[in-house]
Amino acid sequence: xxxxxxxxxxxxxxxxxxxxxxxxxxxxxxxxxxxxxxxxxxxxxxxxxxxxxxxxxxxxxxxxxxxxxxx
Numbered sequence: 001x002x003x004x005x006x007x008x009x010x011x012x013x014x015x016x017x018x019x020x021x022x023x024x025x026x027x028x029x030x031x032x033x034x035x036x037x038x039x040x041x042x043x044x045x046x047x048x049x050x051x052x053x054x055x056x057x058x059x060x061x062x063x064x065x066x067x068x069x070x071x
Contacts, residue, residue, distance in 0.1 A: 015061060022057040029056075 005012045029052060042048050
């Protein structure tokens, strides 16, 4: 089970926190790919951006479910 986050007595689903972390990480990674000029090797940029987000989000969700609920 993925734990909920308590931010000033408001419960936020753990997946929402994971999605925000994955979004920030995706933006940083895509800027790195742009700086390296890797977009010349990839054909469909929006599909690659979506795939990077989905992979990062699934890794975070899997990691959160392994950790279990936080005390």
